[in-house]
Amino acid sequence: MGDSFLQPITGLPLEDILREDVSDLYTENPLPGTFHGEVLHPVESLEALCGNLTPATFDVKCYPMPDALNPCEDVMGSHWLRGSVWVVVLLAVFGNVAVLVVLFSNRTDMSVPKFLICHLAFADLCMGLYLLLIASIDAHSMGEYFNFAFDWQYGSGCKVAGFLTVFASHLSIFTLTIVTLERWFAITHAIYLNKRIKLSAATYIMIAGWIYSIVM
Numbered sequence: 041m042g043d044s045f046l047q048p049i050t051g052l053p054l055e056d057i058l059r060e061d062v063s064d065l066y067t068e069n070p071l072p073g074t075f076h077g078e079v080l081h082p083v084e085s086l087e088a089l090c091g092n093l094t095p096a097t098f099d100v101k102c103y104p105m106p107d108a109l110n111p112c113e114d115v116m117g118s119h120w121l122r123g124s125v126w127v128v129v130l131l132a133v134f135g136n137v138a139v140l141v142v143l144f145s146n147r148t149d150m151s152v153p154k155f156l157i158c159h160l161a162f163a164d165l166c167m168g169l170y171l172l173l174i175a176s177i178d179a180h181s182m183g184e185y186f187n188f189a190f191d192w193q194y195g196s197g198c199k200v201a202g203f204l205t206v207f208a209s210h211l212s213i214f215t216l217t218i219v220t221l222e223r224w225f226a227i228t229h230a231i232y233l234n235k236r237i238k239l240s241a242a243t244y245i246m247i248a249g250w251i252y253s254i255v256m
Contacts, residue, residue: 110189111185113183113184113185113186114178114181114182114183114185115174115177115178115181115185116175116178122175122178125171125174125175125178126175128168128171129168129171129172129175131168132164132165132167132168132171133165133168133169133172136161136162136164136165136168137165139157139158139161140158140161140162140165143157143158143161144158150239151239152222152236152237152238152239152242153219153222153223155239155242155243155246156215156218156219156222156242156246157219159211159215159246159249160212160215160216160219162211163207163208163211163212163215164208164212166204166207166208166211167204167205167208167209167212169204170201170204170205170208173197173200173201173204174201177192177197206253206256207253207254207256210252210253210256211249211250211253214249214252214253215246215249218242218245218246218249222237222242225237
């Protein structure tokens, strides 16, 4: 201790020592950046006092820089966006599940439009599940997403979410296109009752749509 640059504080109770400005009780620091030069505020504990004398902090630069796809603190940028996403999740999941239950409960009366609506509801349900994953990771990492970013982006959860959103988007667009064409064909040939897209033909078309959506 003979070579120490620190000087002992004597003659005061510990409670008074913890509230003293000790900046003039030690000599100039020979190692710049190692100790703070002064106590910035009255301290309430020995740990807080030591915190004012611990190694100085340095600016940390994160890569990549935070942006819309690589946030720092929250996946959702604001509270209103977080609340809106949860509302959409609830409506998308429960609404499309209800549609599927109603349509499949009466499969004996399955028509081509109902068949196509089933696929559209399933695609929208997948998009709702994707939003549920995003909303869940946001709730789990709220305020400290930077601690979970690497594990999330390189984990299975992010891969599943990515597959769901791409698959659901392609299947939804494909199904909407077929629904539009089917309605156009039915309207333009309204007086010809025998000219309708058969359920078997719609099945083959949607099988192709599923393969396309999965591959893409």
